[in-house]
Amino acid sequence: MKRNFLIPITAILAIGVFMGGLILNMDIASVGDNPHEPALKPEQAGAIPRGPHGGWLFSQNDLQVEVKIFETGVPPQFRVYVADVSGKSKPLHEVDLTIHLNRLDRIDEIHFKPVGDYLLGDTTVVEPHSFDVKIHARWKEGTYEWEFSQIEARAELPEEAIKNANVSIQKAGPAKLKTRLKLTGEIGLNEKKVVHIVPRLDGVVKKVFKDLGDRVVPGDALAIIESRELADAKINYLAAVKQADLTKADIERESLLFANTTRMLNLLQKNLDLEEVYRELKDLKIGKSRELLIPAYAKLSLTRSVYLREKKLLGKGISSESEYLLAEENYKSGEAKYVALREKIAYDGQWAVRQKNRTHEMEKLNLQTARQKLFALGLTGQEVGALSGQKEHAFTRYELRSPLGGVIIQKHLSIGEAVKNDDAIFLLADLSEVWANIAIPVRDLKSVNLGQSVAVKDENLKIEAKGKLTYLDSIIDKKNRTVTGRVVISNPKLEWRPGAFVSLELLLDERAVPIAVSTQAIQTIRDWSVVFVKYGNFFEARPLELGQNDGDWVEVLQGLSAGESYAAQNSFVVKAEIEKSSAVHDH
Numbered sequence: 001m002k003r004n005f006l007i008p009i010t011a012i013l014a015i016g017v018f019m020g021g022l023i024l025n026m027d028i029a030s031v032g033d034n035p036h037e038p039a040l041k042p043e044q045a046g047a048i049p050r051g052p053h054g055g056w057l058f059s060q061n062d063l064q065v066e067v068k069i070f071e072t073g074v075p076p077q078f079r080v081y082v083a084d085v086s087g088k089s090k091p092l093h094e095v096d097l098t099i100h101l102n103r104l105d106r107i108d109e110i111h112f113k114p115v116g117d118y119l120l121g122d123t124t125v126v127e128p129h130s131f132d133v134k135i136h137a138r139w140k141e142g143t144y145e146w147e148f149s150q151i152e153a154r155a156e157l158p159e160e161a162i163k164n165a166n167v168s169i170q171k172a173g174p175a176k177l178k179t180r181l182k183l184t185g186e187i188g189l190n191e192k193k194v195v196h197i198v199p200r201l202d203g204v205v206k207k208v209f210k211d212l213g214d215r216v217v218p219g220d221a222l223a224i225i226e227s228r229e230l231a232d233a234k235i236n237y238l239a240a241v242k243q244a245d246l247t248k249a250d251i252e253r254e255s256l257l258f259a260n261t262t263r264m265l266n267l268l269q270k271n272l273d274l275e276e277v278y279r280e281l282k283d284l285k286i287g288k289s290r291e292l293l294i295p296a297y298a299k300l301s302l303t304r305s306v307y308l309r310e311k312k313l314l315g316k317g318i319s320s321e322s323e324y325l326l327a328e329e330n331y332k333s334g335e336a337k338y339v340a341l342r343e344k345i346a347y348d349g350q351w352a353v354r355q356k357n358r359t360h361e362m363e364k365l366n367l368q369t370a371r372q373k374l375f376a377l378g379l380t381g382q383e384v385g386a387l388s389g390q391k392e393h394a395f396t397r398y399e400l401r402s403p404l405g406g407v408i409i410q411k412h413l414s415i416g417e418a419v420k421n422d423d424a425i426f427l428l429a430d431l432s433e434v435w436a437n438i439a440i441p442v443r444d445l446k447s448v449n450l451g452q453s454v455a456v457k458d459e460n461l462k463i464e465a466k467g468k469l470t471y472l473d474s475i476i477d478k479k480n481r482t483v484t485g486r487v488v489i490s491n492p493k494l495e496w497r498p499g500a501f502v503s504l505e506l507l508l509d510e511r512a513v514p515i516a517v518s519t520q521a522i523q524t525i526r527d528w529s530v531v532f533v534k535y536g537n538f539f540e541a542r543p544l545e546l547g548q549n550d551g552d553w554v555e556v557l558q559g560l561s562a563g564e565s566y567a568a569q570n571s572f573v574v575k576a577e578i579e580k581s582s583a584v585h586d587h
Helices: 002-029 159-164 228-268 274-281 288-316 321-376 381-385 442-447 571-580
Strands: 056-060 063-070 077-083 096-102 107-115 118-121 131-139 142-150 154-156 169-171 173-189 194-197 203-208 221-226 397-401 406-411 426-429 433-441 453-458 463-472 482-490 501-518 523-525 528-535 538-543 545-549 553-558 565-567
Touching: 056 142, 063 131, 063 142, 077 096, 077 107, 154 571, 173 453, 173 553, 203 228, 228 274, 228 288, 228 321, 274 288, 288 321, 321 381, 433 442, 433 453, 433 463, 433 501, 442 482, 453 482, 501 545, 523 571, 528 571, 538 571, 565 571
Parallel strands: none
Antiparallel strands: 056 063, 063 077, 077 118, 096 107, 096 131, 107 118, 131 142, 154 538, 169 565, 173 433, 173 501, 194 426, 203 221, 221 397, 406 426, 433 482, 453 463, 453 501, 463 482, 501 553, 523 528, 528 538, 528 565, 545 553
16 A cells, blocks of 8 residues: 555656756746847846856856856956856857946946956946846847846835834035043032122021022022111211211302402402492301401501502691601501401411311211221112111111022021121022033143033933033142043033033044044944945945044945935934845845
């Protein structure tokens, strides 16, 4: 029974072998009997039979060519072996062969020349070996053509899939590669914007309006303190105000008297009649100088008239010489006394004005001192101006106000506590700007200069800022062998917190390169460093020769042209799609 069972199986296997050979012969023959008819076009290179050299084997009529990409020990190159259908080599000089490689971005045309027992292509077949191949041959007046596709490291992604995967597309082009020095540092307060608030006088705390962490603006009330020292200062100021007002009125009166006295002296200098003098001076405030000078002027006028009369009578012989001499003596004596009195009144008037001015200036200085003391205690000009209308019980009330805006980071007072004028009861910091203090190793100092750009990063908070190196300490830390540098950072959102550790990159140099790609775009396939170029909906791995890398950009020395689009962010998504595809390195 077993023997009978094996007979049909053997028959079936024999038939299968016969049919397989028949199919293979039909495949070769089906390439076409007409030499001017193009060969069939397999969709993929894997469907094409292989020749004795491991290459793709094509046959048409009596011509058989084997096309191989040879890359052992040499750059990839096409080698073509020519034979008849029986495998016998044909003279290579009789065959004119060209291969066109239709890639996503270009068409490579390869020509051949005889080398040994094969035709050698004149162009290196650059990676990736992903293209549509068109072979064109001429032999004995006949034309032969074959086409096939060799696809690898390529995947198709529609626009919607690209968008959903958040794959960003950029264009290759020039960039500036930066040489950076990576350092560590710490965020600190901007010491130029930190203020210790002291009460400036002794007193007792009655109210507290602000607490730790509160934000304040300039002029905000922080606390109320009761102080006898403040009351004394206010009273002294008000007394100085009144005294200054009195001296001001006094100098105004004295200046008026002196002006009127000067007018009186000028009138009397004109030798007017007493009636006319009285009439001119009637409504003027002159004071005691009128009482002294007018009688002297009247007496002088009388003695002058007697003297003139006696002189006239003496000339007529009516009066004696002794009477004339007596009248002359009385006139000269009265004139001297009058002149002396005029000079004394003029001098005394000027002196009195100067004395009043001096007194007034002293009182003004006292007033200014009293006012400045109130300003030093923290009162504003408006508050000082309103003191005259303030009730006495409010004289001890002192409002402690913020001199600038910021955040309260320390507080050392409570209600009922006695404070002294130099107690630091609040510490206020304006955090709109902070300092990044950098520890720069001594070995790197030769590359560091003021004004260099610095990138500051907080890896925990995922924030970044840029600034300039504005300060370098002159002293080297003996323990750590570092020098402290400083960068001022704008902090409008208060994201940068003093005390946080940060990483910093100090820009040392910049170098322009003609072509660069984002470092996020670089992936590895086989032993290649690649980016995935985009043409239409297709992405293809493009092996690159890379140059300098600064962490953000990497220089492309070979493999990519300016303007080509490539997958930048999330390029690993494209890599995963390529790895899932069936494309293999099938040469």
